[in-house]
Structure formats: structure tokens, C-alpha cells
Amino acid sequence: GEDVEQSLFLSVREGDSSVINCTYTDSSSTYLYWYKQEPGAGLQLLTYIFSNMDMKQDQRLTVLLNKKDKHLSLRIADTQTGDSAIYFCAERKTGANNLFFGTGTRLTVIP
Amino acid sequence: EAGVVQSPRYKIIEKKQPVAFWCNPISGHNTLYWYLQNLGQGPELLIRYENEEAVDDSQLPKDRFSAERLKGVDSTLKIQPAELGDSAVYLCASSYSSGANVLTFGAGSRLTVL
Numbered sequence: 001g002e003d004v005e006q007s008l009f010l011s012v013r014e015g016d017s018s019v020i021n022c023t024y025t026d027s028s029s030t031y032l033y034w035y036k037q038e039p040g041a042g043l044q045l046l047t048y049i050f051s052n053m054d055m056k057q058d059q060r061l062t063v064l065l066n067k068k069d070k071h072l073s074l075r076i077a078d079t080q081t082g083d084s085a086i087y088f089c090a091e092r093k094t095g096a097n098n099l100f101f102g103t104g105t106r107l108t109v110i111p
Numbered sequence: 112e113a114g115v116v117q118s119p120r121y122k123i124i125e126k127k128q129p130v131a132f133w134c135n136p137i138s139g140h141n142t143l144y145w146y147l148q149n150l151g152q153g154p155e156l157l158i159r160y161e162n163e164e165a166v167d168d169s170q171l172p173k174d175r176f177s178a179e180r181l182k183g184v185d186s187t188l189k190i191q192p193a194e195l196g197d198s199a200v201y202l203c204a205s206s207y208s209s210g211a212n213v214l215t216f217g218a219g220s221r222l223t224v225l
Contacts, residue, residue: 004153031211031212033213035216040218041218041219042115042202042204042216042217042218042219043154043202043204043214043216044216045213045214045215048211048213050211088153088154090153092212097142097159097161097167097206097208097212098144098156098159098167099156099214100156101153101154101155102153103151103152103153104151104152104153
């Protein structure tokens with residue numbers, strides 16, 4: 001497809017794991033990113049992964065990359081209420097220096 | 112270090128009025144971006160600067176939008192005249208174009224056109 005796709009909403013209970021999925025467009029994208037946006041704020045980088053990696057772990061965050069299917073996921077372990085926000089997947093396409101963003105997934109954490 | 116600074120944070124104007132947004136990037140970042148974020152959408156690139164040169168402005172509506180980055184540091188984005196459909200958040204970001212080219216975003220300028 002032409003656009004980076006994400007599901008719009010996800011609800012989880014506090015303490016559970018959250019998995020946010022993304023399908024990107026360019027199989028040759030060099031880097032893929034996850035950003036977090038809280039209400040009224042700009043986007044905050046959470047993590048990124050280079051395209052030659054399958055997985056990257058950073059504390060509670062685990063990123064999985066499936067290049068064959070152009071699928072990216074973000075797993076948040078032990079989800080907390082402070083994790084409630086909108087999460088954006090982004091890709092850096094071949095030969096481009098800007099990022100192409102998905103529509104975002106709104107994560108709601110239920111206490 | 113200070114982050115990307117944008118002003119104003121909020122602006123309400125009537126249609127056909129002009130408006131300008133200002134961005135101060137992170138010191139040392141040579142690349143500056145203006146993104147448009149409509150409600151419920153992800154950011155979309157308007158223009159990208161490498162130092163003071165606009166290298167990608169293909170998505171900038173040039174009939175009413177203009178931008179400049181004098182001396183390769185601060186940047187301004189102007190809309191004249193504003194239309195109702197311009198109501199959105201205008202995000203500025205900067206990066207050092209090397210490696211992962213991580214973009215750091217400002218808090219954004221929310222524009223409401225009445």
C-alpha cells in the first residue's frame with residue numbers, strides 16, 4: 001500500500017503487555033521508528049530499529065521487525081497508566097531523509 | 112540541552128488573515144522539518160531544509176504557504192491568507208543527518224482558523 005498503516009485503538013489493563021502493530025510500505029526502508037505523543041505535546045522518540053535487525057529490546061520496550069511482510073510491532077511490557085498516549089510508527093524510505101508516519105494507535109490503559 | 116522550541120503554541124485567527132510560526136531547532140542540527148498534523152492523523156511533511164536550503168518542498172502549498180530558514184538556524188512558516196482547512200498542528204523537528212537521523216520534535220503550534 002501507499003500508506004503506513006496502524007490500527008486506531010488499543011485498550012489494555014494496567015500490568016498487562018501491549019502490542020501495537022504497523023505495516024509499512026517500502027521493503028527497502030533503512031530505519032523504522034516508534035514515536036509517542038501525549039495530549040497537547042509533540043512526538044517523542046521511543047525507539048528505532050535498523051532494517052538489518054529482527055528485534056531490539058530497550059527496558060520495557062521490544063521491537064520486532066519482519067521485513068518480508070513489512071511488519072513492525074512494539075511490545076510494551078507491564079503497561080502503566082502513564083503509557084496511555086498515541087503511538088506512531090514511521091519509516092525512512094530508501095533515499096529519503098524525512099520520515100513517513102502512520103495514523104497512530106491510541107493506547108488506553110485501564111487501571 | 113534545550114529541545115526544539117516553537118512559538119506560538121496556540122493561535123486563533125479569522126480566515127483570510129496571515130499567520131506565522133517560528134521554530135528554533137536543537138543546536139548543531141543541520142536539518143529542519145515542518146510537518147502538518149491534522150486531527151486524528153499522523154504528521155505529514157511540508158518542507159525540509161538542509162542548512163539554509165529547502166531540499167524538499169514538494170508538499171508545501173506554495174500559493175499560500177511560505178517558509179524560510181535564514182542563516183541555517185531558526186525557521187519561520189507563514190500562511191497568507193489562511194483558510195478554514197488550515198486548522199491543524201504545525202510541528203517543527205530537527206535532526207543531524209547521519210546514521211539513524213533521529214528527528215526531535217517541538218511541542219507544535221496549534222492553529223485554529225475561524
